[in-house]
Amino acid sequence: MNYRVIGRTGIQVSQLCFGTMSFGSYADEAASRAMFARCREAGINFFDCANSYAGSRAESILGACIDEAGCRDEIVLVTKVCRPMRDGVNGRGLSRHHIMREVEQSLRRLRTDRIDFYFMHHYDPLTPVEASLRAFDDLQRQGKILYPAVSNWAAWRIAKALGISERNAWARFELVQPMYNLVKRQAEVELFPLAQSEQLGAIVYSPLASGLLTGLYGVDRRPAQGRLNEARYQARYAGRAPYEVADAFTAFCRARGFAPPALAVAWAMSHPAVTAPIVGAETVEQLDGYLAAFDIPMDAALREEVGALSDAPDGGVERTVD
Numbered sequence: 264m265n266y267r268v269i270g271r272t273g274i275q276v277s278q279l280c281f282g283t284m285s286f287g288s289y290a291d292e293a294a295s296r297a298m299f300a301r302c303r304e305a306g307i308n309f310f311d312c313a314n315s316y317a318g319s320r321a322e323s324i325l326g327a328c329i330d331e332a333g334c335r336d337e338i339v340l341v342t343k344v345c346r347p348m349r350d351g352v353n354g355r356g357l358s359r360h361h362i363m364r365e366v367e368q369s370l371r372r373l374r375t376d377r378i379d380f381y382f383m384h385h386y387d388p389l390t391p392v393e394a395s396l397r398a399f400d401d402l403q404r405q406g407k408i409l410y411p412a413v414s415n416w417a418a419w420r421i422a423k424a425l426g427i428s429e430r431n432a433w434a435r436f437e438l439v440q441p442m443y444n445l446v447k448r449q450a451e452v453e454l455f456p457l458a459q460s461e462q463l464g465a466i467v468y469s470p471l472a473s474g475l476l477t478g479l480y481g482v483d484r485r486p487a488q489g490r491l492n493e494a495r496y497q498a499r500y501a502g503r504a505p506y507e508v509a510d511a512f513t514a515f516c517r518a519r520g521f522a523p524p525a526l527a528v529a530w531a532m533s534h535p536a537v538t539a540p541i542v543g544a545e546t547v548e549q550l551d552g553y554l555a556a557f558d559i560p561m562d563a564a565l566r567e568e569v570g571a572l573s574d575a576p577d578g579g580v581e582r583t584v585d
């Protein structure tokens with residue numbers, strides 16, 4: 264396993280982060296435990312979770328796995344807050360009220376006294392950023408979290424938050440978590456340059472585009488089973504274009520002898536701003552498919568060839584002087 268330092272924290276993590284969104288949902292407890300054991304055997308020390316995954320069962324299963332293996336000090340543990348957790352107007356979001364309640368619940372389920380990177384899972388338009396940052400700073404001072412982190416926010420908003428943290432001498436975001444794969448490349452335009460400029464770690468989710476880049480999908484190929492059949496994933500990869508990319512990617516893999524899941528992960532991993540991709544699996548076999556990413560001879564030339572299979576995102580408004 265390769266290990267990378269997260270931004271300016273000095274914390275070393277495996278170059279694959281294992282995402283536990285499937286724990287207690289797509290994977291039952293036995294399958295989840297088997298994947299956790301395989302991760303540890305392969306040297307993975309980095310686990311992503313969220314309070315909302317599988318109605319909190321993911322945190323409970325992950326907490327039990329870590330506790331029973333007695334390996335808490337070897338693990339870099341990530342979880343998140345923001346998504347709706349209970350009925351009532353205050354059962355969601357990034358208010359101090361919700362954050363302070365939820366961090367205690369997460370610590371209890373994860374059977375630990377600290378969360379290494381605590382993520383704001385989404386943007387909450389009802390809470391001023393200052394209120395959420397101040398709550399996270401308090402949690403850091405209390406030792407309940409080591410570092411604040413942020414997912415699914417626009418780069419300009421993160422940049423603004425970094426300025427607010429600096430002005431107030433509050434703990435700043437040290438890690439970002441955008442979606443990134445061959446079909447969804449928007450992070451290349453603003454977010455990755457921000458991460459590189461400010462020395463933020465970056466872990467990227469959905470490297471397989473929710474299954475689209477497994478080699479099973481194409482314009483005329485839509486398996487009956489699989490997550491992409493669910494309405495919210497169909498909406499995310501709507502229209503013909505993503506399936507054309509999937510066809511081109513599958514043909515490229517076939518011609519060059521690469522397994523599609525391994526190449527998709529190796530490609531996401533190869534962006535210089537990326538600390539680690541977050542892989543999601545339902546079985547040990549799928550997890551082994553990701554570990555094969557380390558056998559792919561990914562270099563700048565191969566990265567460019569794979570990148571040419573989809574349209575690079577438009578560069579935005581900035582123009583450099585001639």
Ligand SMILES: NC(=O)c1ccc[n+]([C@@H]2O[C@H](COP(=O)([O-])OP(=O)(O)OC[C@H]3O[C@@H](n4cnc5c(N)ncnc54)[C@H](OP(=O)(O)O)[C@@H]3O)[C@@H](O)[C@H]2O)c1
Pocket residue numbers: 281282283284285289311312384414415440467468469470471472473474477479488489490491524541542543544545548549550552
């Ligand atoms: N911050 C956020 O908002 C956010 C959002 C999403 C995810 N995440 C994190 O990122 C992790 C990964 O996300 P993701 O699950 O969306 O990743 P993904 O890379 O887009 O999709 C993984 C899915 O691809 C399919 N797959 C994997 N290997 C396969 C193989 N060899 N053959 C066939 N199908 C295969 C499986 O689904 P099927 O078998 O059902 O097709 C698997 O669940 C999550 O666990 C979570 O920790 C974070």
